[in-house]
Amino acid sequence: MKKLSFLFATILLITVSCTKKDAADQLYNTTWELEYITGPRIAFDGLYPTKKPQLTFDKETNKATGNNGCNGYSAEFTLGEENAISFGEAGPTTMMYCGQGEQVFLKTIKKINKYSFDIEGKLNLLMDDVTMMRFKKVTTEE
Template sequence: MKKLILISFIACGLLIACHSAKKTTTANGADTTVLAGTWQLSYVAGSSTSFDSLYVHKKPTISFDLTAKRVSGNSGCNSFNGPLNVSGHKISFAGLMAMTKMFCPGDGENVFMSNLQKVNSWSVSDGKTLTFIAGDIAIMRFEKQ
């Protein structure tokens, strides 16, 4: 009887472990589930102004809803959202994005949004650093929130 109970527990444990390890992968093998959640900008290319000077009040964020295939976030001033266009490690934000229209002092929002339009691929390292790439150059980096 003890053997039967032990075998049942082991079988249940294996089933749970196999189920929780299941990943969402695309045709080219990229695990897109690592994108899920909210990320905060920690680096952006394309400005002669320091990063901290660009985003004095609020650092930009980006959030991915993989179930709804949507992306949303904040540019450091205005909120945006739109469709998520991701296939493997290829990603594009060139589609139609809805955005609020508040007045934003400084250049931070323009730098963020123009770089976002250039992104064509992504990578995640250590599960907590998201890098957006244009061609072969890392132009934006985010930390998992």
């Protein structure tokens, strides 16, 4: 009975370890497009009428790159235990003005401290347990 319990505990530990690794791996090799952002009283399509923000996570450099709905976006990110994530200061961008969407994106992403994936495979960026931003996959590299 003790051997069976030990075997079960070992399998459970391996499964949990693999699940955590797989969750982080889902961030990579994909371009994520914003489809929801919390906070503003302006409709989502009003914030981003021509271009939706996109992010791509680079595992090698720990940088998230893409656009913030107007200008290019680049910032370091850090992953931690239990799906913790944080974003550093955004790097220099072009200075095109495209309305309030860019500022809403930049302010919101600085509040993010966790991430999760829903049953549809969408990326949720959270502040504690509240979804602040939701992204869908737009491309997957092989």
